[in-house]
Amino acid sequence: MNNYFELISDDLFDGIAVIDNNRRITHWNRSAEEITGYKSKQVLNKHCFTDMLEYIDEDGLKLCKDYCPLLATIKEGKKLEKSVYLRHKDGYRIPILLRMLPLRDEEKEIIGAVEIFRYDSGSKLDNTEEKDYSNIIERKKNLLKEEINKKVELVNEFGISAGIIVIEVINLFNIVANYSSILSNELLKAIANTLKNNLAFIDTSIHYTEGRFIILIDDIYQGDLEVIANKVEFLVNNTDIKLSSSQRIEAEISVISYLIKDDDNYDFIKDSLKI
Known part of the structure; x- marks a missing residue:
């Protein structure tokens, strides 16, 4: 991954993960760190199907192992979009909108995929102004x-x-x-x-x-x-x-x-x- 791409991706609001054909993470931008709680050094060169983020869908299916949508992108070149819940480093679930795009070389051969994800406010039943929950545990x-x-x-x-x-x-x-x-x-x-x-x-x-x-x-x-x-x-x-x-x-x-x-x-x- 060239330095120019890394500089640009670190300025984006969306989380960016680059994954090779073996589903190994080769790039993890700053927004991905902020959304997930995981620093790049904690995820780079690790397989995306480990139980780290453990994407699940509305039906409770664990997508990263048995139902990985990324495989269709890597094997067939499909561009996909899916609403999922990822597990933050601290254990709680975050709704995200996940987009998966094939990554090709100069010969148009698929060499991996790019995951682009953002916080999915559309998965909430209403988009009212978020309130302060900092004392949610202490109220009596x-x-x-x-x-x-x-x-x-x-x-x-x-x-x-x-x-x-x-x-x-x-x-x-x-x-x-x-x-x-x-x-x-x-x-x-x-x-x-x-x-x-x-x-x-x-x-x-x-x-x-x-x-x-x-x-x-x-x-x-x-x-x-x-x-x-x-x-x-x-x-x-x-x-x-x-x-x-x-x-x-x-x-x-x-x-x-x-x-x-x-x-x-x-x-x-x-x-x-x-x-």
Whole structure:
């Protein structure tokens, strides 16, 4: 790879990865470092199908090994575009738009491929302004009560709908027992970042007990609430901080509640959330 190309690619906003016919990474630009958390020295000369980025699609298929779309680019010269979720170095999932282009030599022979990827805001159900989630782990029960009270007042005053989703990491205590509380905290931070990067439409996301996240959503249809809950469960279960091949996150939705005007659901919500 010549120096001129490297200089240009390092000034691009998109992540750029150059991969040879053996699927070995030969170039990794600065934006790729920023998006993934991996420095070029950590990925260069490594195969792209290792479990480093572990692309998955909406159906949960792990693309890098059994369903690698890059093979069609390298073997057949196909130009492809696909929305996937990559795993950041810190374990959380990021939605990206991935483009794959064949790389040819002067004889028009394919000598590899170029992956171009960017943060995919289109994969979010809404592109509202991203809020500050820096304290997502530290918010407590009192704030949760306050936020739910606000939602109920908003629903009753303006007649809009709202939704509440609760997801729990049901094997958190096993993770603590097998590893450490420090590692479990890293896991919870990774889940918080997964929510941050994939659910831009949410009004508030709060973690208030070990392994339990509550997501509050404004102005949503009941059918969409279930779609969002399924997406949350899928993404949290695919958050990974490299525990081990046998130890994975097990998370499930424990509460899905829909709020409408003059509904009596509030007491049920308080009982369900134990607040």
